[in-house]
Amino acid sequence: SLGTGKVGLRNVGNTCFLNSVVQCLSHTLSLRDYCLTKAFLQEMGSQDAQEFLRFLLDRLHSEINRCPPHRNPAHTNLAPIIEEEAAMMWRKYLERENSKIVDLFSGQLRSTLHCSICSHYSTTFDVFYDLSLPIPKRSVAGASVSLKDCLELFSQEEQLDQENSPVCTRCGKRTVSTKRLIIQRFPKVIVLHLNRFTMSRYSISKSTVSVSFPLTQLDLGPYGPVDTGPVLYNLYAVCNHSGTVNMGHYTAYCLDESGWQCYNDSRVTPIAESQLQSSQAYVLFYQLDVSSQARK
């Protein structure tokens, strides 16, 4: 389909997974614009010594603080320190990694571990390019699941037994603990992976549960830090997986100026909005809504 800007990609032997992802990425408008204009401008930020010193002293102080800890430290005096640590970790990350990919796709995840023995909270920050969401098991066969259900399961407190728990930094032991994930920093483009494949000892199985997802105004604010407010995203591409674990095929649905198109290797056909949701949806590409971006 030369001239329309919609170009299919030939399958050269099990390359449909590659084709579908390339289609989704090439519909990330600001990434495409960037590649087309070759605007490789780099702005290197430098670590501020004073900021680092302030952070360091703050942390040292809290470790040797003579005052007894507050009753609920995670929600009171520790909150500003956590925010500051998150910001510092992010600055350190940007010092090492600086590209258009980072600008668009990377976000920050906060993981909080709470020790049941000594009540110590330890917080770690990780950079992510995509979030892998678990699909909740439904007791009723055929019962549908929403993307919100997956996000709730992803962010809900998880009980870790002694074996699976990391070492508590205060007790120095593995203890029964709880873990919680929060999206500390939202990327411009968020890639949500619906984790359909479950590995057991002898085999991999695929969940074919239909997961419904909003095309516009997906609000991820509730999965951010307390009082984040709405953080809205709009869908622009979907990577689909059909078939079984061993005999599967990938396609992509992508949005352009003329609407949604289905990219099935070299074939490109229009697709109705009402057909986008299926039990084959596998990776969802959302971009931050312009109004959300302006507020940040």
Ligand SMILES: [Zn+2]
């Ligand atoms: Zn502990």
